[in-house]
Amino acid sequence: MKDGIHPNYREVVFQDIGADFSFITRSTIAARDTIKWTDGKEYPLVKIEVSSKSHPFYTGKQMILDTAGRVDKFRKKYGM
Numbered sequence: 001m002k003d004g005i006h007p008n009y010r011e012v013v014f015q016d017i018g019a020d021f022s023f024i025t026r027s028t029i030a031a032r033d034t035i036k037w038t039d040g041k042e043y044p045l046v047k048i049e050v051s052s053k054s055h056p057f058y059t060g061k062q063m064i065l066d067t068a069g070r071v072d073k074f075r076k077k078y079g080m
Contacts, residue, residue: 013043019054 007028013035015022024037031044 011043013037013045014051015045015047016049016051016054017047018049019051021051021053023051 009026009028011024012027012029012031013022013024014027015035022035024043027046029044029046031046033045033047034042035045036042
């Protein structure tokens with residue numbers, strides 16, 4: 001591998017600001033802030049708006065809106 005051409009791959013803390021949820025993983029993303037993690041070390045911090053703790057698909061709160069009655073039309077047409 002050539003020196004100086006690869007991004008800095010390190011451990012980073014991602015914090016979901018809406019769900020008060022944080023996790024640590026490895027990434028090359030640039031971060032301005034830092035946070036002290038539970039192990040006592042300081043890591044770069046990236047604040048995100050959506051994670052598996054706040055996204056409706058993963059929380060089970062997703063609603064399917066059928067405003068045009070497409071499901072009813074399908075059931076009527078194909079007899080389901």
